[in-house]
Amino acid sequence: MKKLLSIVAAGALLLGLAGCASSGDSGDSAGGDGPKAVGDLVVGFAQVGAESGWRTANTKDIQDSFEEAGIELKFSDAQQKQENQIKAIRSYIQQGVDYIAFSPVVETGWDAVLNEAKAAGIPVILTDRAVDSKDTSLYVSFLGSDFIEEGKKAGQWVLDQYKDSTEPVNIVQLEGTTGAAPAIDRAEGFAEVIADNENLKVVASQTGDFTRAGGKQVMEAMLKSQPDIDLVYAHNDDMGLGAIEAIEAAGLVPGKDIKIVTVDAVHDGMQALADGKINFIVECSPLLGAQLVDIIKTLNDGGTVEPRIITEETTFTQEQAIEALPDRKY
Numbered sequence: 001m002k003k004l005l006s007i008v009a010a011g012a013l014l015l016g017l018a019g020c021a022s023s024g025d026s027g028d029s030a031g032g033d034g035p036k037a038v039g040d041l042v043v044g045f046a047q048v049g050a051e052s053g054w055r056t057a058n059t060k061d062i063q064d065s066f067e068e069a070g071i072e073l074k075f076s077d078a079q080q081k082q083e084n085q086i087k088a089i090r091s092y093i094q095q096g097v098d099y100i101a102f103s104p105v106v107e108t109g110w111d112a113v114l115n116e117a118k119a120a121g122i123p124v125i126l127t128d129r130a131v132d133s134k135d136t137s138l139y140v141s142f143l144g145s146d147f148i149e150e151g152k153k154a155g156q157w158v159l160d161q162y163k164d165s166t167e168p169v170n171i172v173q174l175e176g177t178t179g180a181a182p183a184i185d186r187a188e189g190f191a192e193v194i195a196d197n198e199n200l201k202v203v204a205s206q207t208g209d210f211t212r213a214g215g216k217q218v219m220e221a222m223l224k225s226q227p228d229i230d231l232v233y234a235h236n237d238d239m240g241l242g243a244i245e246a247i248e249a250a251g252l253v254p255g256k257d258i259k260i261v262t263v264d265a266v267h268d269g270m271q272a273l274a275d276g277k278i279n280f281i282v283e284c285s286p287l288l289g290a291q292l293v294d295i296i297k298t299l300n301d302g303g304t305v306e307p308r309i310i311t312e313e314t315t316f317t318q319e320q321a322i323e324a325l326p327d328r329k330y
């Protein structure tokens with residue numbers, strides 16, 4: 001009997017050890033074996049859409065950066081619909097990717113899906129746009145521009161341009177996507193600065209959804225409803241370019257009869273600035289790919305990253321655009 005019991009005990013011990021080995025449990029508390037090889041990482045990226053020159057440049061830069069780093073990137077285009085971005089994030093969670101990154105099309109409505117990613121132990125990085133979640137544990141870092149600052153830079157140019165004006169200056173504003181962080185913040189920063197001159201009045205403001213067609217359509221309506229427009233403030237180049245088409249179709253000269261200030265500094269916007277059809281552009285850099293790869297590599301190595309990483313950017317006058325155009329990457 002004693003002999004039988006010792007055989008059973010030995011067998012149980014062997015099975016137990018085998019069990020440990022098969023679960024890959026190296027005995028450390030995390031259950032992991034330390035950082036993955038970079039080449040084994042898989043990242044899910046849920047992009048807003050392809051609504052503008054900026055977005056196209058942003059997508060290309062991210063895809064090129066991950067290819068160069070040898071990291072697998074699963075990519076989705078939400079066609080500017082939040083439900084599609086949420087679906088994509090859920091799919092990445094199901095697939096068990098190592099990291100999720102996305103540019104939230106609007107600020108609100110993300111807590112549920114971000115809590116699902118957190119429960120699955122998948123770190124999330126925000127790129128380009130912010131969310132309004134109060135729980136900042138739902139994402140590791142937010143990499144992107146300071147949109148309020150961009151609005152202030154646009155407002156400062158207008159303030160300087162009309163500092164000696166004694167007449168009312170009628171401004172129309174082409175807003176970005178309703179509820180999107182850049183639309184909300186660019187309007188806020190601009191309004192804060194132009195408030196210093198009571199002659200500067202935003203007489204009409206409407207979303208053109210960051211698209212050239214949207215900007216043209218809204219500008220056509222504003223030209224009909226507003227008797228005297230002095231300046232257009234467009235939240236991105238694409239809507240500014242659409243406004244140029246509407247202004248020219250109305251027999252007016254963009255950049256002269258109606259001045260135009262935009263944000264982004266993508267190629268077509270910079271060309272219009274060089275041609276004098278736009279008067280001033282505030283840069284918003286789409287080149288976030290390399291920084292996003294660095295964030296993921298740092299996290300994979302067990303490092304920590306800043307919760308807010310603001311991208312470097314500048315502004316352009318016509319002369320500066322003429323000089324910068326030949327070397328622009330996008």
Ligand code: GZL
Nearest residue numbers: 051052054055128182210236
């Ligand atoms: C800004 C980005 C905006 C661009 C638009 O970071 O989210 O969205 O300004 C783009 O051109 O559509």
